Amino acid sequence: MSEIQLFKVTIDNITIEVPAGTSILHAARQIGGDVAPPAMCFYSKLEGSGGKCRTCLVEVSKGSEKDPRPMPKLVASCRTNVMDGMEVKNITSPKVIDARAGIVEFLLLNHPLDCPVCDQAGECHLQDLSFEHGKADTRYEFQRRTFPKHDLGKYIQLHMTRCILCYRCVFVADQLTNKREHGILDRGDHSEIATLIEKNLDNDFIGNVIDVCPVGALTDKTFRFKNRVWFLKPMDAHRNCPTCSGKVTLWNRGEEVYRVTARKDQWGEVEDWICNDCRFEKKQSSDWTIEGPRLIDRHSVIAQGHYAGTVGTNIPTETFKAVHAGRDPKLLMDIHSVSEVNPTDIELSLINGPAHSNNFNSNKD
Amino acid sequence: MGRKLLLEKAHVPGIRSYEVYRREGGYASVEKALKTMSPEAIVEEVKKSGLRGRGGAGFPAGLKWSFIAKPEGVPRHLVCNADESEPGTFKDRYLMEFIPHLLIEGLIVSSYALGSHATYIYIRGEYAWITDILEQAINEAKANGFLGKNILGTGFDCEIYVHRGAGAYICGEETALIESLEGKRGNPRIKPPFPAIKGAWGRPTVVNNVETLASVVPIINLGGEEYATIGVGKSTGTKLISACGNINKPGVYEIDMTISVEEFLYSDEYCGGIPNGKKLKACIPGGSSVPILPANLLLKTAKGETRYMNYESLSDGGFASGSMMGSGGFIVLDEDQCIVRNTYSLARFYRHESCGQCSPCREGTGWMEKLLYRLEKGEGKSSDIDLLWDIQSKIEGNTICPLGDAAAWPVAAAIRHFRDEFEWHVTHAAEAQTSNFGLAHYADPIHVPTV
Numbered sequence: 139m140s141e142i143q144l145f146k147v148t149i150d151n152i153t154i155e156v157p158a159g160t161s162i163l164h165a166a167r168q169i170g171g172d173v174a175p176p177a178m179c180f181y182s183k184l185e186g187s188g189g190k191c192r193t194c195l196v197e198v199s200k201g202s203e204k205d206p207r208p209m210p211k212l213v214a215s216c217r218t219n220v221m222d223g224m225e226v227k228n229i230t231s232p233k234v235i236d237a238r239a240g241i242v243e244f245l246l247l248n249h250p251l252d253c254p255v256c257d258q259a260g261e262c263h264l265q266d267l268s269f270e271h272g273k274a275d276t277r278y279e280f281q282r283r284t285f286p287k288h289d290l291g292k293y294i295q296l297h298m299t300r301c302i303l304c305y306r307c308v309f310v311a312d313q314l315t316n317k318r319e320h321g322i323l324d325r326g327d328h329s330e331i332a333t334l335i336e337k338n339l340d341n342d343f344i345g346n347v348i349d350v351c352p353v354g355a356l357t358d359k360t361f362r363f364k365n366r367v368w369f370l371k372p373m374d375a376h377r378n379c380p381t382c383s384g385k386v387t388l389w390n391r392g393e394e395v396y397r398v399t400a401r402k403d404q405w406g407e408v409e410d411w412i413c414n415d416c417r418f419e420k421k422q423s424s425d426w427t428i429e430g431p432r433l434i435d436r437h438s439v440i441a442q443g444h445y446a447g448t449v450g451t452n453i454p455t456e457t458f459k460a461v462h463a464g465r466d467p468k469l470l471m472d473i474h475s476v477s478e479v480n481p482t483d484i485e486l487s488l489i490n491g492p493a494h495s496n497n498f499n500s501n502k503d
Numbered sequence: 504m505g506r507k508l509l510l511e512k513a514h515v516p517g518i519r520s521y522e523v524y525r526r527e528g529g530y531a532s533v534e535k536a537l538k539t540m541s542p543e544a545i546v547e548e549v550k551k552s553g554l555r556g557r558g559g560a561g562f563p564a565g566l567k568w569s570f571i572a573k574p575e576g577v578p579r580h581l582v583c584n585a586d587e588s589e590p591g592t593f594k595d596r597y598l599m600e601f602i603p604h605l606l607i608e609g610l611i612v613s614s615y616a617l618g619s620h621a622t623y624i625y626i627r628g629e630y631a632w633i634t635d636i637l638e639q640a641i642n643e644a645k646a647n648g649f650l651g652k653n654i655l656g657t658g659f660d661c662e663i664y665v666h667r668g669a670g671a672y673i674c675g676e677e678t679a680l681i682e683s684l685e686g687k688r689g690n691p692r693i694k695p696p697f698p699a700i701k702g703a704w705g706r707p708t709v710v711n712n713v714e715t716l717a718s719v720v721p722i723i724n725l726g727g728e729e730y731a732t733i734g735v736g737k738s739t740g741t742k743l744i745s746a747c748g749n750i751n752k753p754g755v756y757e758i759d760m761t762i763s764v765e766e767f768l769y770s771d772e773y774c775g776g777i778p779n780g781k782k783l784k785a786c787i788p789g790g791s792s793v794p795i796l797p798a799n800l801l802l803k804t805a806k807g808e809t810r811y812m813n814y815e816s817l818s819d820g821g822f823a824s825g826s827m828m829g830s831g832g833f834i835v836l837d838e839d840q841c842i843v844r845n846t847y848s849l850a851r852f853y854r855h856e857s858c859g860q861c862s863p864c865r866e867g868t869g870w871m872e873k874l875l876y877r878l879e880k881g882e883g884k885s886s887d888i889d890l891l892w893d894i895q896s897k898i899e900g901n902t903i904c905p906l907g908d909a910a911a912w913p914v915a916a917a918i919r920h921f922r923d924e925f926e927w928h929v930t931h932a933a934e935a936q937t938s939n940f941g942l943a944h945y946a947d948p949i950h951v952p953t954v
């Protein structure tokens with residue numbers, strides 16, 4: 139008999155059966171909804187990921203049928219496998235709720251909170267996490283840490299101050315490219331993502347680091363400051379690509395392709411890795427065969443576009459230029475200088491607490 | 504005068520050389536073990552001895568050895584943890600520097616027991632000169648047939664390699680040590696799998712402290728049962744304690760674990776009391792990670808019983824009123840020491856040494872350091888003390904490796920026992936910059952040494 143053994147596991151009082159070897163996180167995701175713990179570092183497509191951010195901590199109130207003792211500490215659900223008869227508490231455990239709020243506070247401690255000028259805003263997992271599990275205030279009263287700037291080449295923009303050190307991009311480089319050229323230098327709260335010697339990241343598949351990055355630490359330079367993600371319409375499209383599957387999501391406004399990403403599932407994980415060529419170089423509608431609108435099934439502002447069935451069948455005729463009274467999108471290339479909000483000579487992370495208009499005005503005499 | 508098993512011969516002139524060590528009876532345990540005992544019998548002897556790991560956690564060594572997986576055709580490894588970087592702990596250094604052959608002897612017997620043909624000593628990078636001492640000892644042992652191929656004609660092959668770390672406390676954590684040994688960044692691994700199943704290069708591995716492995720020598724020579732009669736309860740054998748701080752005779756002492764803390768601290772045989780007629784204020788009895796105790800809880804337990812220098816007695820009362828044996832780094836603070844400053848300097852250490860993998864430890868250690876600095880400088884608020892308490896509680900137990908706990912415990916214990924002193928730094932901010940809170944009620948009643 140080659141039948142796979144099934145384990146019964148109860149999470150937040152809901153019981154399901156999963157194959158032996160399933161992690162608590164995966165079991166909880168099968169139940170779905172609020173029962174699934176948030177995961178900032180785990181990525182099921184990256185071997186070895188997880189265990190680091192500690193947002194997915196859960197309480198195991200009963201170890202298994204055989205050994206019913208509870209586990210003494212909260213465990214990382216992404217790296218702990220279920221046992222038969224295990225009982226887990228996620229949102230039903232005050233201990234978990236409290237610890238998780240603590241983790242969110244830690245993750246935001248040195249985060250610059252520059253969401254207004256961050257390209258990741260709207261699809262940022264840290265925004266969602268703090269909204270759902272965090273507190274309204276921080277108790278941190280010190281200067282946030284900053285880093286020397288590193289240039290990673292023409293495709294990828296690094297904002298180290300936003301990084302939560304989830305290591306996903308390191309795993310991508312290890313597992314998707316034949317030679318990793320960036321990594322984590324130094325240790326503790328001064329550790330940073332960098333190449334040891336200033337170097338361009340230009341491997342064919344390195345662009346995937348942008349998709350796995352849960353925050354705005356690694357963003358697409360070809361899309362930088364061009365638009366906000368919630369103004370764009372995601373559409374599934376494909377092309378015949380010699381390097382990758384060519385199955386992507388286009389982020390369009392009208393006919394214009396603003397950005398190309400991999401297709402992501404409801405947990406924010408990509409379905410297929412895509413190559414740099416598809417991601418950065420194919421920005422014409424004519425490069426792609428459009429399949430239809432993509433539903434974004436996530437707790438996020440980008441899930442707001444309720445336009446299924448209209449986009450794709452009816453390609454809007456208006457262009458950006460027409461909608462913006464003749465203004466050319468090029469003008470918006472650098473939001474800072476055009477809008478005069480937060481000009482680039484101000485380092486947001488040097489400001490104690492949230493930025494205030496005085497911070498910007500004081501710089502202009 | 505307690506019995507000495509490890510350091511008895513440490514001061515025989517020339518003991519560092521093979522000839523003298525051998526003349527003094529060295530390498531007898533290798534002959535006994537390899538020629539007359541099976542590997543299983545050695546593990547059994549170590550189990551009987553009750554030897555507990557000397558690296559900090561005190562896990563029974565024999566039990567740990569019995570967990571090692573033995574898959575067909577996969578090599579196994581023994582790794583000696585000589586990374587000793589805990590502030591206040593310097594016992595392994597002493598042992599390796601003065602009597603290196605004892606460690607090599609223990610390693611050969613332990614390698615035989617575990618079936619390790621390639622054994623590693625992972626040594627703290629700063630101990631550069633000790634690397635040379637160990638390598639010379641290894642070469643001498645090899646030249647005399649105790650290492651290499653077919654040791655003593657028994658057919659057992661074993662090589663010992665010394666690997667220098669690059670100066671990171673975290674590389675003393677066993678899985679970080681293994682990563683570093685493999686040539687990677689010293690990040691602790693997520694357990695399970697435990698090293699006994701999947702350690703260095705994915706092979707079953709046992710990591711033990713220097714002192715643990717050296718103790719295997721007297722265990723084989725005396726027999727496990729005889730060894731277990733030394734000491735008390737589950738604290739068997741002898742323990743090396745490195746004593747420092749405000750004492751007359753700082754140094755490394757080998758104790759049997761029946762003496763009281765008072766005897767250890769005040770008798771002339773050991774620390775010799777506190778210099779300049781000062782009074783005892785507090786003590787960190789087991790290396791920087793363990794909870795600090797005020798004088799009145801150090802010498803007597805909360806129940807008023809005498810506290811002894813052993814695993815059980817030092818942890819009597821749990822964290823509420825006890826501490827831990829830890830790695831045996833005994834740090835004494837007299838009445839002139841400032842607890843806030845001391846706590847700040849420990850927090851600074853842990854912030855600097857966190858590997859940065861998990862968010863509570865990476866961010867929390869830095870935050871605690873900043874708050875403690877502010878309090879120390881007299882710029883703190885009384886709410887900072889509660890905040891510190893909350894931060895440490897959010898770190899403890901929520902991290903990948905015990906460094907998070909090690910960073911949280913000293914802060915928790917300092918606030919638990921010395922809260923008045925923290926508050927004084929807020930209410931008397933200016934005064935705190937020029938004078939000292941002193942003994943207060945921490946040594947209440949003031950202790951008069953009886954030894």
Ligand SMILES: Cc1cc2nc3c(=O)[nH]c(=O)nc-3n(C[C@H](O)[C@H](O)[C@H](O)COP(=O)(O)O)c2cc1C
Binds near residue numbers: 559587904906
């Ligand atoms: C942050 C950290 C640092 C450690 N440093 C050391 C060390 O320097 N030396 C040591 O022997 N054990 C150290 N340990 C303990 C080891 O992880 C491990 O428990 C020990 O080497 C096991 O040996 P033992 O069973 O002989 O005590 C450290 C643990 C942690 C969490």
Ligand code: SF4
Binds near residue numbers: 305306331351353356
């Ligand atoms: S840059 Fe992004 S993906 Fe890489 S470690 Fe930081 S947060 Fe994670």
Ligand code: SF4
Binds near residue numbers: 690
């Ligand atoms: S607890 Fe600290 S040292 Fe240990 S893995 Fe986490 S960040 Fe690294």
Ligand code: FES
Binds near residue numbers: 178189190191193215
């Ligand atoms: S997702 Fe489990 S620890 Fe980060």
